[in-house]
Amino acid sequence: xxxxxxxxxxxxxxxxxxxxxxxxxxxxxxxxxxxxxxxxxxxxxxxxxxxxxxxxxxxxxxxxxxxxxxxxxxxxxxxxxxxxxxxxxxxxxxxxxxxxxxxxxxxxxxxxxxxxxxxxxxxxxxxxxxxxxxxxxxxxxxxxxxxxxxxxxxxxxxxxxxxxxxxxxxxxxxxxxxxxxxxxxxxxxxxxxxxxxxxxxxxxxxxxxxxxxxxxxxxxxxxxxxxxxxxxxxxxxxxxxxxxxxxxxxxxxxxxxxxxxxxxxxxxxxxxxxxxxxxxxxxxxxxxxxxxxxxxxxxxxxxxxxxxxxxxxxxxxxxxxxxxxxxxxxxxxxxxxxxxxxxxxxxxxxxxxxxxxxxxxxxxxxxxxxxxxxxxxxxxxxxxxxxxxxxxxxxxxxxxxxxxxxxxxxxxxxxxxxxxxxxxxxxxxxxx
Amino acid sequence: xxxxxxxxxxxxxxxxxxxxxxxxxxxxxxxxxxxxxxxxxxxxxxxxxxxxxxxxxxxxxxxxxxxxxxxxxxxxxxxxxxxxxxxxxxxxxxxxxxxxxxxxxxxxxxxxxxxxxxxxxxxxxxxxxxxxxxxxxxxxxxxxxxxxxxxxxxxxxxxxxxxxxxxxxxxxxxxxxxxxxxxxxxxxxxxxxxxxxxxxxxxxxxxxxxxxxxxxxxxxxxxxxxxxxxxxxxxxxxxxxxxxxxxxxxxxxxxxxxxxxxxxxxxxxxxxxxxxxxxxxxxxxxxxxxxxxxxxxxxxxxxxxxxxxxxxxxxxxxxxxxxxxxxxxxxxxxxxxxxxxxxxxxxxxxxxxxxxxxxxxxxxxxxxxxxxxxxxxxxxxxxxxxxxxxxxxxxxxxxxxxxxxxxxxxxxxxxxxxxxxxxxxxxxxxxx
Numbered sequence: 126x127x128x129x130x131x132x133x134x135x136x137x138x139x140x141x142x143x144x145x146x147x148x149x150x151x152x153x154x155x156x157x158x159x160x161x162x163x164x165x166x167x168x169x170x171x172x173x174x175x176x177x178x179x180x181x182x183x184x185x186x187x188x189x190x191x192x193x194x195x196x197x198x199x200x201x202x203x204x205x206x207x208x209x210x211x212x213x214x215x216x217x218x219x220x221x222x223x224x225x226x227x228x229x230x231x232x233x234x235x236x237x238x239x240x241x242x243x244x245x246x247x248x249x250x251x252x253x254x255x256x257x258x259x260x261x262x263x264x265x266x267x268x269x270x271x272x273x274x275x276x277x278x279x280x281x282x283x284x285x286x287x288x289x290x291x292x293x294x295x296x297x298x299x300x301x302x303x304x305x306x307x308x309x310x311x312x313x314x315x316x317x318x319x320x321x322x323x324x325x326x327x328x329x330x331x332x333x334x335x336x337x338x339x340x341x342x343x344x345x346x347x348x349x350x351x352x353x354x355x356x357x358x359x360x361x362x363x364x365x366x367x368x369x370x371x372x373x374x375x376x377x378x379x380x381x382x383x384x385x386x387x388x389x390x391x392x393x394x395x396x397x398x399x400x401x402x403x404x405x406x407x408x409x410x411x412x413x414x415x416x417x418x419x420x421x422x423x424x425x426x427x428x429x430x431x432x433x434x435x436x437x438x439x440x441x442x443x444x445x446x447x448x449x450x451x452x453x454x455x456x457x458x459x460x461x462x463x464x465x466x467x468x469x470x471x472x473x474x475x476x477x478x479x480x481x482x483x484x485x486x487x488x489x490x491x492x493x494x495x496x497x498x499x500x501x502x503x504x505x506x507x508x509x510x511x512x513x514x515x516x517x518x519x520x521x522x523x524x525x526x527x528x529x530x531x532x533x534x535x536x537x538x539x540x541x542x543x544x545x546x547x548x549x550x551x552x553x554x555x556x557x
Numbered sequence: 558x559x560x561x562x563x564x565x566x567x568x569x570x571x572x573x574x575x576x577x578x579x580x581x582x583x584x585x586x587x588x589x590x591x592x593x594x595x596x597x598x599x600x601x602x603x604x605x606x607x608x609x610x611x612x613x614x615x616x617x618x619x620x621x622x623x624x625x626x627x628x629x630x631x632x633x634x635x636x637x638x639x640x641x642x643x644x645x646x647x648x649x650x651x652x653x654x655x656x657x658x659x660x661x662x663x664x665x666x667x668x669x670x671x672x673x674x675x676x677x678x679x680x681x682x683x684x685x686x687x688x689x690x691x692x693x694x695x696x697x698x699x700x701x702x703x704x705x706x707x708x709x710x711x712x713x714x715x716x717x718x719x720x721x722x723x724x725x726x727x728x729x730x731x732x733x734x735x736x737x738x739x740x741x742x743x744x745x746x747x748x749x750x751x752x753x754x755x756x757x758x759x760x761x762x763x764x765x766x767x768x769x770x771x772x773x774x775x776x777x778x779x780x781x782x783x784x785x786x787x788x789x790x791x792x793x794x795x796x797x798x799x800x801x802x803x804x805x806x807x808x809x810x811x812x813x814x815x816x817x818x819x820x821x822x823x824x825x826x827x828x829x830x831x832x833x834x835x836x837x838x839x840x841x842x843x844x845x846x847x848x849x850x851x852x853x854x855x856x857x858x859x860x861x862x863x864x865x866x867x868x869x870x871x872x873x874x875x876x877x878x879x880x881x882x883x884x885x886x887x888x889x890x891x892x893x894x895x896x897x898x899x900x901x902x903x904x905x906x907x908x909x910x911x912x913x914x915x916x917x918x919x920x921x922x923x924x925x926x927x928x929x930x931x932x933x934x935x936x937x938x939x940x941x942x943x944x945x946x947x948x949x950x951x952x953x954x955x956x957x958x959x960x961x962x963x964x965x966x967x968x969x970x971x972x973x974x975x976x977x978x979x980x981x982x983x984x985x986x987x988x989x
Contacts, residue, residue, distance in 0.1 A: 160632035194652070200592035201659035209662070212670050213655035216648035220626070223645035227633035230641070238644050242674055243719055287675055 146311045147269070148173055151183040151279065151301035155318040156375035157221055158188035166316065166375060167228035170274050174234060179269045181308065182276045183301040184225055186217025191294070207252035211281075211291045215241070218278035218297070225276045236274040239264065241281040241289070246300070248282030248290045255282050255290035256358075257299070260307040277304060298359035306366030313368050315355065316375035321382035322347070322354050324547035325399045329535045332548035336397060337380070340387035343397050343490055346524050350488035351402030360384060387492060395493035395500055396545040401538045402486040405435065406459035407517055407528055408466055409451040412476025415441055420450065423469055430465045432458045435486070436519040436526065447476075451517060453528065456482055484516060485534035488526040489541055501525050507544035513537050578743045579701070580605050583615040583711065583733035587750040588807035589653055590620035598748065598807060599660035602706050606666060611701045613740065614708045615733040616657055618649025623726070639684035643713075643723045647673070650710035650729070657708045668706040671696065673713040673721070678732070680714030680722045687714050687722035688790075689731070692739040709736060730791035738798030745800050747787065748807035753814035754779070754786050756979035757831045761967045764980035768829060769812070772819035775829050775922055778956050782920035783834030792816060819924060827925035827932055828977040833970045834918040837867060838891035839949055839960055840898055841883040844908025847873055852882065855901055862897045864890045867918070868951040868958060879908075883949060885960060888914055916948060917966035920958040921973055933957050939976035945969050 150173065152166045166182075174180045186194075194213050198205045205213075222238035229236035245261025268275045279297025282290045292299055298315060305313035322344065325333040339347075341364035348357045354372060363370045363384060373381025391397075413419060420439065427434060435453040442449070454462050459482050466478045487508075494500050501518075504525055508515055513536060517528035529537050542548070582605065584598045598614075606612045618626075626645050630637045637645075654670035661668035677693025700707045711729025714722040724731055730747060737745035754776065757765040771779075773796035780789045786804060795802045795816060805813025823829075845851060852871065859866060867885040874881070886894050891914050898910045919940075926932050933950075936957055940947055945968060949960035961969050974980070 160629070163633065197592070197652070197656060198659055201595065201656050202663035205659040206662050209655045209658040209670055212658070212672070213652060216651045216655075219648045219651070220629070220645060223641045223648075224629060224633050226641040226644070227630060227637040230638050231634035238641055240644070240721075243721075289672075289675075 146177070147179040147181065147308050149181045149183060149301050149305040149308070149310045149313045150316060151297060151314065152185065152225075152316045152375060153297065153318070154185045154188055154190070156316050157184060157186075157225075162375070163187075163221075163224055163228050164232070167225060167232050169316075169375075171229060171232050171234045174274055178311075180274045181265070181269070181304055181310070182225060182274060183279045183297055183304060184218060184221040184276060185279050185297040186214075187221055187224075190217040190220070208288065211252045211289045214291055215278070215281040215289050218280050222276045222278045229274055229276070234274060235272060236276055237268050238276045238278070239268070240278050242283045242287065244277055246277075246282045248284055248292065250284040250286075250288060250290065252288075253291055254293045255284070256292065257282060257303050260303060262307060265304075265308065292358075293356075295356040296358070298356040299362060302359040302362035302366075302368055302370060305368040305370075306362050310368060312371050313363065314371045314373060315359075316373060317354075318375065319354075320374035320377065320379055321372050322352070322384075322398070324397070325538060325542045326352070326401065329401060330399075330539050330542045332539075332542065334548060336382050338383045338385060338388070338391070339397060340391055340492055341384055342387065343391075343492055343523060344384045346488075346490045346521075347398050347400055350400040350486065350490060350524060350526065352398065352400045355384075392493050392496055394491055395497045396489045396491040396547065397493075398490050399538055399541050399545070399547065400488050400490065401534050402435070402488070403531060403534060404456040405453045405484050405486055405528070406456045406462070407451055407453050407481040407484055408459070408462050409449060409479045409481065410466060410470065410475050410477075411449050411479065412443075413448045413450050414474055415446055415448040419448075419473065422473070423450065423466075424452075426465060426469055427452075427462065430461060432462050432465065436517075438517060438519050453484075453486060453517070481516065483531045484528050485531045486526050486528050487534060487537045487541060488524050489545065490524050492523050494523050494525065503544055504541055507540040508537050510544075511536050511540040513540075578609070579611040579613065579740050581613045581615060581733050581737040581740070581742045581745045582748060583729060583746065584617065584657075584748045584807060585729065585750070586617045586620055586622070588748050589616060589618075589657075594807070595619075595653075595656055595660050596664070599657060599664050601748075601807075603661060603664050603666045606706055610743075612706045613697070613701070613736055613742070614657060614706060615711045615729055615736060616650060616653040616708060617711050617729040618646075619653055619656075622649040622652070640720065643684045643721045646723055647710070647713040647721050650712050654708045654710045661706055661708070666706060667704060668708055669700050670708045670710070671700070672710050674715045674719065676709055678709070678714045680716055680724065682716040682718075682720060682722065684720075685723055686725045687716070688724065689714060689735050692735060694739060697736075697740065724790075725788070727788040728790070730788040731794060734791040734794035734798075734800055734802060737800040737802075738794050742800060744803050745795065746803045746805060747791075748805060749786075750807065751786075752806035752809065752811055753804050754784070754816070754830070756829070757970060757974045758784070758833065761833060762831075762971050762974045764971075764974065766980060768814050770815045770817060770820065770823070771829060772823055772924055773816055774819065775823075775924055775955060776816045778920075778922045778953075779830050779832055782832040782918065782922060782956060782958065784830065784832045787816075824925050824928055826923055827929045828921045828923040828979065829925075830922050831970055831973050831977070831979065832920050832922065833966050834867070834920070835963060835966060836888040837885045837916050837918055837960070838888045838894070838912055838914040839883055839885050839916055840891070840894045841881060841911045841913065842898060842902065842907050842909075843881050843911065844875075845880045845882050846906055847878055847880040851880075851905065854905070855882065855898075856884075858901055859884075859894065859897060862893060864894050864897065868949075870949060870951050885916075885918060885949070913948065915963045916960050917963045918958050918960055919966060919969045919973060920956050921977065922956050924955050926955050926957065935976055936973055939972040940969050942976075943968050943972040945972075 248255035680687035
């Protein structure tokens with residue numbers, strides 16, 4: 126057990142074990158926007174390969190390719206068939222996999238690109254929003270066995286009949302974490318143009334700091350509450366299959382943010398991040414007869430009209446006979462929501478319907494909320510200090526949200542960020 | 558047998574028979590370069606459908622897409638793997654099929670796009686120059702059965718293992734004629750930015766006239782001799798399976814050029830077209846010992862070095878003991894050809910090797926040559942009248958070619974065009 130000997134032996138063992146280890150690296154569109162950026166990503170993959178890892182790359186479409194393709198589609202039809210949208214959009218990722226394979230080949234390493242059809246990335250048949258059902262490992266394993274770096278087209282799938290599907294904007298993250306889960310990867314690295322997940326959007330809160338470690342759960346709530354860092358379904362895959370997700374910069378070697386299982390240290394931080402979700406509307410149904418099944422009936426009708434519901438709050442009054450029922454929705458759904466709810470009001474003897482557009486939601490998120498009290502009060506104080514009126518409040522186990530006028534959103538965000546001292550370094554396991 | 562009655566009945570019968578008839582329409586890149594052009598092509602397909610035809614569309618990549626993709630590949634690697642080139646380039650046609658399906662849908666007709674993999678367009682595995690081996694009719698028939706317009710991606714295929722292949726630049730023509738052959742189409746329409754095949758390239762010979770009808774054989778020779786109108790393999794498919802090919806403008810409804818089986822009338826026209834093939838070099842091996850197998854040995858070595866051979870001419874002299882052996886090749890292969898031939902000269906006791914770069918080939922083509930004499934003489938006279946020196950001559954059954962200095966090519970072309978009066982309307986079946 127002599128130090129030097131042990132450390133050598135450990136290193137050796139580490140190398141051996143890494144020989145079996147697999148890493149998934151995902152590069153987003155901004156990290157592939159130019160030839161030089163693709164070469165840089167290729168070099169990074171080759172380095173991981175030379176470090177002894179088996180390497181699977183997942184790539185998005187280059188730069189603004191997807192937007193360009195969508196605009197081509199709009200020139201064809203105001204309402205293009207979803208099946209054909211998927212045939213169109215998947216070409217963006219197919220271009221990227223081919224170019225990446227060429228760049229890796231030029232860097233002196235064997236690589237092979239695989240489309241969803243070639244890989245066997247099976248989804249359901251819901252065009253433009255398909256969900257992964259099964260990943261065929263056979264081709265992947267065979268290519269990895271030969272020592273190749275395998276490059277997989279993100280965002281795309283095929284259904285059981287060979288139809289081309291896509292999984293929604295940003296779904297290359299999901300491709301990456303699903304592959305990492307299926308292959309038992311040591312880590313899924315998400316390379317992007319920011320160097321990690323921040324306590325708040327740095328464009329709105331210049332004092333925001335990078336988060337070193339965050340639990341899947343907090344990250345999921347942050348994504349749902351407006352943090353645009355990662356596709357929610359990708360985080361769900363990471364959580365379900367316990368794949369650590371490392372969100373990091375494609376421009377540097379600095380450590381980014383590790384999304385991982387909750388550690389005991391994380392509870393010490395009351396609030397880990399604050400988010401702003403803009404372009405919302407609040408629909409309030411006032412004097413709703415408080416009978417069994419009323420809410421179910423209302424939200425079934427809302428869902429049937431494909432109106433997206435964000436948060437729901439309900440208060441009871443009038444000796445429990447009446448309720449005020451409010452929900453937030455996207456501003457773009459507000460007009461439709463008003464029509465649906467006014468029809469319901471008539472049918473169901475509801476007092477009135479008020480639609481409040483031009484509002485935003487500010488949320489504070491952290492697992493520490495479970496064990497710490499007074500978080501909501503501290504948050505409301507911060508908003509009051511900013512001289513901003515709170516319109517609605519909703520809370521859940523690890524999230525506290527307030528609805529404010531849109532114009533007040535960024536200011537509320539800054540004051541809450543300040544109140545929880547998020548400008549201080551945000552580490553889940555502070556050294557004692 | 559009253560006129561009116563008969564004509565009605567004929568029309569009815571025509572309609573019925575057309576119900577069974579199938580038409581393949583192929584749109585090239587220039588005919589799909591803008592949204593408006595795609596809509597125009599879509600309307601044309603819908604019109605054919607409403608006229609009672611079953612319709613299969615074959616589309617190329619939009620405008621200069623393929624060149625743009627090739628330039629992206631060059632940014633990755635000086636010598637990108639051919640497999641990945643195919644993965645890259647096939648995205649161009651995939652974009653087109655999706656957009657075309659959307660445009661047809663917007664025009665009020667059902668359509669479905671099919672990639673090579675979805676259709677089952679099987680080729681061999683020779684990436685970037687694959688050849689069609691088998692077309693699976695099952696999916697095509699099923700979609701046509703439902704009344705849909707089927708849109709197929711040109712240029713692309715898959716091999717037996719699902720690898721993506723391409724069939725060479727311009728091969729969407731081949732996709733179209735192969736499909737027309739497989740489906741027993743009445744006609745394969747090739748829509749392009751010119752209104753047919755001309756007696757000569759109108760950019761070089763302003764007096765050139767459109768050819769109304771041309772045989773597969775003459776068209777094949779014209780393509781081989783430099784006419785860039787159609788992919789040779791496409792014409793071969795037409796010939797082999799007797800599918801008439803109608804080359805016509807995507808901008809008008811005017812009749813274009815029908816490529817078809819030779820008719821008796823065609824022989825009346827001695828020369829149907831003249832072509833210019835530029836950027837050639839002539840390699841001459843002088844004083845070659847004239848022994849059995851010498852030519853075979855030389856051209857085996859030339860082929861082994863992947864030097865493309867255009868025409869070959871050989872003369873014998875010195876009481877049959879020596880030969881002068883010349884062949885034309887692409888100027889880009891000239892340097893390599895010189896190295897190979899000088900090595901051969903040393904090994905085989907050949908007198909000398911002369912490589913003459915900067916030459917062009919001018920050819921006159923027509924089935925009438927078979928039965929008419931004096932064609933070659935008339936052609937040489939025309940070149941002499943232009944005061945141009947002829948360097949080499951080669952003739953075959955329906956082609957007479959001369960090699961001239963590059964700078965003289967266009968002038969020789971014009972004088973030959975003039976000598977055969979090709980500025981007069983070129984019809985294979987002139988009304989008596």
